[in-house]
Amino acid sequence: MNQPVLATDNLSVGYHQRRGQSRSVLQNLNLSLAKGEFVCLLGANGAGKSTLIRTLTHMQAPISGSVTINQQPLHHLSKAQLAKQLSVVLTDRLQVSNLTGYELVSLGRMPYTNLFGSLNQHDHQVVRWALHATNSDDLAQRLLNEMSDGERQRIMIARALAQEPAVMILDEPTAFLDLPRRVEITSLLRKLAHETGLSVVMSTHDLDLAIGSADRLWLVFDDGSIECGTPEDLILDGRLAQTFRKSQLQFDQQRGGFRAQTQPIGQVRLSANGLHGQWMQHALERAGYHVLNAKQADCPHIQQLENDCWQVEHQPCANIDQVLAYLGNI
Numbered sequence: 001m002n003q004p005v006l007a008t009d010n011l012s013v014g015y016h017q018r019r020g021q022s023r024s025v026l027q028n029l030n031l032s033l034a035k036g037e038f039v040c041l042l043g044a045n046g047a048g049k050s051t052l053i054r055t056l057t058h059m060q061a062p063i064s065g066s067v068t069i070n071q072q073p074l075h076h077l078s079k080a081q082l083a084k085q086l087s088v089v090l091t092d093r094l095q096v097s098n099l100t101g102y103e104l105v106s107l108g109r110m111p112y113t114n115l116f117g118s119l120n121q122h123d124h125q126v127v128r129w130a131l132h133a134t135n136s137d138d139l140a141q142r143l144l145n146e147m148s149d150g151e152r153q154r155i156m157i158a159r160a161l162a163q164e165p166a167v168m169i170l171d172e173p174t175a176f177l178d179l180p181r182r183v184e185i186t187s188l189l190r191k192l193a194h195e196t197g198l199s200v201v202m203s204t205h206d207l208d209l210a211i212g213s214a215d216r217l218w219l220v221f222d223d224g225s226i227e228c229g230t231p232e233d234l235i236l237d238g239r240l241a242q243t244f245r246k247s248q249l250q251f252d253q254q255r256g257g258f259r260a261q262t263q264p265i266g267q268v269r270l271s272a273n274g275l276h277g278q279w280m281q282h283a284l285e286r287a288g289y290h291v292l293n294a295k296q297a298d299c300p301h302i303q304q305l306e307n308d309c310w311q312v313e314h315q316p317c318a319n320i321d322q323v324l325a326y327l328g329n330i
């Protein structure tokens with residue numbers, strides 16, 4: 001395997017307390033991030049994601065162990081050297097200001113500019129490239145305080161990209177966004193990783209998006225460890241379900257999502273296929289039924305006649321709503 005771009009060696013992260021004591025939140029981490037890899041960091045609230053991100057980005061000292069970037073320990077790098085290797089996008093609602101998008105992205109060139117911060121031709125080229133790569137050309141002349149949260153997040157990613165780092169680390173970049181914008185930002189980060197060779201770690205609570213787009217997940221467990229793997233391996237071997245086992249949720253291995261753990265209100269048998277069949281199953285489970293497809297079950301049988309045309313026992317139903325209503329009256 002190629003050398004990792006970012007790696008941790010027996011890293012423990014946490015907080016120093018009074019009287020020289022320390023409280024570690026995550027321990028003995030040996031993480032590695034490859035070139036061009038897109039990783040999502042997942043874990044329950046308070047699991048330690050932000051603490052890890054602050055430590056990986058040198059904003060907080062480790063309790064023990066070390067972090068290296070391109071084989072160099074973080075603490076050996078000057079601020080400017082580190083900024084050329086690593087850029088950070090934090091959770092906090094972005095501070096609105098009267099800078100234009102272009103001016104903000106230009107700030108990403110600070111590690112490369114002279115004392116006065118003047119940009120040369122190459123710097124301007126990189127700024128324009130970063131704007132373009134994040135689909136933000138149209139934001140260049142717009143004021144930050146006139147942008148939506150999604151637009152501001154894109155421009156913050158462009159600023160981080162203008163640093164031309166090897167690694168970009170983002171703490172919940174999709175936290176304040178609606179679903180289409182969350183999908184847009186996640187796809188953008190994945191694309192940047194795969195097309196430009198940037199290595200990206202983003203923490204998120206968007207399980208579906210993480211499963212659907214990350215090359216690997218870093219899963220934070222409540223014992224302070226982190227398990228790494230492809231989303232599919234972590235689903236199949238049950239580790240993803242285990243991460244959130246304390247919450248009253250059940251992980252659905254088939255669909256790759258969590259469901260509230262509830263007692264089923266009854267059993268039904270479903271004979272259906274295709275898209276309509278999938279959504280019928282979804283509706284039945286949402287309504288609280290345990291759905292079987294085995295023939296032996298002695299329970300109401302829902303049969304698909306064609307697309308959204310159903311028969312429950314001998315009752316024809318024209319849509320899912322009618323099936324649920326009929327079942328409710330049996």
Ligand SMILES: Nc1ncnc2c1ncn2[C@@H]1O[C@H](COP(=O)(O)OP(=O)(O)OP(=O)(O)O)[C@@H](O)[C@H]1O
Pocket residue numbers: 015025043044045046047048049050051052
């Ligand atoms: N400044 C601090 N001093 C001491 N303990 C802290 C500090 N900040 C966070 N913690 C504790 O460290 C643990 C991990 O917090 P952290 O914010 O890293 O979790 P998280 O996974 O990012 O949570 P969330 O998903 O809610 O953002 C928590 O128990 C938290 O209370």
